[in-house]
Amino acid sequence: MTIETINDRFFGAWSTADAQGGDANPLGLSLPFGDVQNAWFAYAIDTMQRSILFWDAMRQRGNIYLEHRAQGEPPILDFAYEIVLDARTFSRPANYALLRVLPKPGMTVDSGKRPFIIVDPRAGHGPGVGGMKEDSQVGVSLRAGHPTYFVMFYPEPMPNQTLGDVAAAEARFVEEVTQLHPESEGKPCVIGNCQAGWAVMALSAVEPGLMGPVIICGSPMSYWAGVDGKNPMRYMGGLLGGAWTTSLLCDLGGGKFDGANLVANFERLNPANTLWTKPYNLYSHIDNETERFLEFERWWTGFFLLTKEEMTQIVNDLFVGNKLQRGGVRLAGGAALDLKDITAPVVVFASGGDNITPPQQALNWIVDVYGSEEEIKLHGQTIVYILHQDIGHLGIFVSGKVAQKEHYEINEAIDFIDILPPGLYEMVIEKMPEGAGDRPEDRYLSRFEPRTIADIRQLDDGQKDSEFFASPKLVSELNTQFYEAFIGPWVRMMVTEPLAQTLRELQPLRLQYRLLSDENPFMWPFQMLAPMVAKHRRPVADDNPFLTAEKHFSDSVVTVLDHYRDLRDRMQEMLFKAIYGPKALGAFMYNEEDLEIAKFAPIVRSKREQAELDSAIERVKGRMEEGGFAEGWARIVATLMLGAGGINELELETGRKVREQHPKLRQLSINERKRLLKEQSYMVQLDPDRAIESLASLLPTLEERREAWNMAKDIALGDGVIDAKQQVVLDRLSQALELKAAA
Structure with missing residues (x-):
């Protein structure tokens, strides 16, 4: 069938409807036949050009991957x-x-x-x-x-x-x-x-x-931790039976864990982005997206290794444990x-x-x-x-x-x-x-x-779901012990370093970059065609109906993949809870300590610990009247910060400036300032009324009191306005320092 025959059959009905003065064409578009035909050919040319440029960008990505490996995979910093x-x-x-x-x-x-x-x-x-x-x-x-x-x-x-x-x-x-x-x-x-x-x-x-x-x-x-119905990645360890799979992958890698497996897990989290959105975004914006895409892929395509000791400790102590x-x-x-x-x-x-x-x-x-x-x-x-x-x-x-x-x-x-x-x-x-x-x-x-x-x-949304993770922890320990005792030795005996390296090279993520690089002769034509296409590029108009249809199709693909992801994640969560729930393995395979910690239990101190704490607090309160101008200034700042519901960076910057201008404060080192603020703020938090009332003993002269209060007011005015909460604190400080009475 020739192109002319296809054109006649496809557009024949359109030509007839257009000649008879019809308002609509067979595709439902309110456009004359000639305009639709022009739109189609413009879109076809644009699609062909974008396709060539897209596959050339993928070829460049594969080459970048190979070049980066050949260089020893140095850090991809944008700085020397x-x-x-x-x-x-x-x-x-x-x-x-x-x-x-x-x-x-x-x-x-x-x-x-x-x-x-x-x-x-x-x-x-x-x-x-x-x-x-x-x-x-x-x-x-x-x-x-x-x-x-x-x-x-x-x-x-x-x-x-x-x-x-x-x-x-x-x-x-x-x-x-x-x-x-x-x-x-x-x-x-x-x-x-x-x-x-x-x-x-x-x-x-x-x-x-x-x-x-x-x-x-x-x-x-x-x-x-996580929200029910979300964050499915935390369930994977339990569904796979725990950390034994990590040990298996490490043994297949000759004692090394391939980081490409972690990257593959990340990509599986959002299949719509991995399988469609990311490549389609490149394809649809090929004229201005290629450079950014290749810049990011230079990092994304670099896979590094970890030792078995490192990876198993991470999984056992952090993810599962x-x-x-x-x-x-x-x-x-x-x-x-x-x-x-x-x-x-x-x-x-x-x-x-x-x-x-x-x-x-x-x-x-x-x-x-x-x-x-x-x-x-x-x-x-x-x-x-x-x-x-x-x-x-x-x-x-x-x-x-x-x-x-x-x-x-x-x-x-x-x-x-x-x-x-x-x-x-x-x-x-x-x-x-x-x-x-x-x-x-x-x-x-x-x-x-x-x-x-x-x-x-x-x-x-509550910590009830955390209870389910105590039993997978024990299952993981049992499975890992079984693997290391009966399976691991055989795997380690059979895997040689050349075999481990071959398995790493056949990992799907690595393999796709090699296949879409100059190592594949079928990619060579794109290197020759891309410069010619770029020189004669004819982007389609944004209002082209076929481009609009393409975008609608893309949205539909994303919707379908998102539905698949949501269904998959929900099924994984349901399966996890069905296996490890309180009416399944969780009924007899759990650890009391894990369950208590999972419930965010409040801190309970022994009588001796509480007595020591009370004694320490009383000692701190007993020092509230000890100190001089520096302690008084630090307590005023702490009172302003804690009593006014926070402080912003302009007010903090103002506080720094007024401190540096004061002869008694500008020589304080950062460690001395930290110590003073921590001590005085602790006093304010323990007993705010007494901390404020005892300020007069730290600032005995009227001149010092006025000086400290004016500095506090300058801090509150750092952002140009004193709000209601700050004004209440300033009034309270003024009263405690007996400034109004003196006036």
Whole structure:
């Protein structure tokens, strides 16, 4: 059948209807036959051109994958860097290295500012996501003038490498950065992304005082947590029978776990995005999307390995065992790792749109570890959390909009966070009115509002589903023991290193990149055709009816795949609960301790512990009248921050300026300021009335009282207005300082 015959049969009825003056054609389009025919041919040409350019982009992606591997898969940073330390040479070697990131032209770094250390996740992909473009965590830090360091890792782990070796290397990195910047008042701020977040938290608990503020972004600290009907990834361990599958994959890899398996799990979470939305977005915007697509794929297509020791400990302690928040992780000496030992302020960044680490998994550890906001204050801890509404997991690290807003605001406020009074806060970022200023610091205003444990619990739908995870933990232990005793030895005996390497190369993710590269001769024509197509590109008009139909078809495909995902996830959840529920395995295979912890049980102290606590509180109250101007000033600031329902960054900046201008306060070091604010805020929290009434003893002269009160008023006016709550606090302070009576 010739093209002319097809054209006549397809458009014949159209021509007849058009000649007879019909209002509609056989396809239901209210267009003359000639216009529809032109629209069809324009769309056909555009489709052909887009197809050629699309497959050429996929060919380039495959080549980038091969080139990156040939180069040793270096970090995909958008900045030049130099290696400071290589942990492969340490006495306890690990495949990690510390990089000093070099600023771009126009960026000025002040060595006296607090250094930042960005640690990328080792969860399948390679390093670089925290600095893969200028609008990133690395870029924000450098633009703010902070010395910036990056912790990278190599594709191959060192033989018999453990998480303890990695922790020792990272501790050495932080010590090195601290020594490189002795003039900096603050210790290095460490940012941990995803998996690196809980690793940094564990290190901060093992080495208290090692680092400054800790920022964890999208980090799964409470893996059992989640919302009923969502977050299906937490059920996979139980449905697979526990950690024995991890041991099997490691043995098939010759003692190494292939990170491509983790990436495949991520891709299965959202089949619509993996199978259709991402490639269709490239295809439909091929003229301006290729560069961004290839930039991201350079990171996404890098797969790194972990040792069996590392991966099994991660799965057993974190994913299946949920031991980190419960104090169940054991150190080399046998002591339990306790997150309460962390002394550095902690900033938690989570998003409601994150389907890998939802807010419950990022925040519920606070409830489990401390139980109450009073316990947080008792330990002198400061915890700040930030909630984004809808950004996805990767967007937390790579989104330019997030870098320009959340990461920028965190960076700007990090010194203030370091001296916030102990307690739980939410960092609320508000957009400033239009015309407020062109600088990034003028676009948003951050406010630190006190929160309670109840506020975190409200993000969850209850902890009943956590009860189901106690029995899978025991099933996992039994299955793993059976595998290691009867199956594992046979697998390890049969798998040689060449076979393990072959299995890795045949992994579907790796294989598709090879097949869609220049290693495949069938892809060569696209390299020749793409430049010609680009030169004679004829994009179709946006109102073309066939393009509209294409978009409707795309929406339908996404809808179908989303329905499949929802059905699959619901079935997995139902199956998980049917197997491990209280009327199934959970009826006789559970651990009482796990069940109690899963219920967010309140902290119960023994009589001796309570007596010691009461005695310590009385000693603190007994020191309320001890001190001078510095203590009085710190108590006034704490009263203003805690009594007015929070404080914003403009008010904090004003407080810094007035302090630096005062002869009795400007010589205080950051450690002295932190100590004063923690002590005085604790007094205000224990007994606010007595703390305020005893201010007069700390500020005996009328001049000192007026001076301190005026400085407090300047802080309240930092954002240009004194609100009602602040005015109430100022009036109370004025009365306690007897200023009105003196006037």
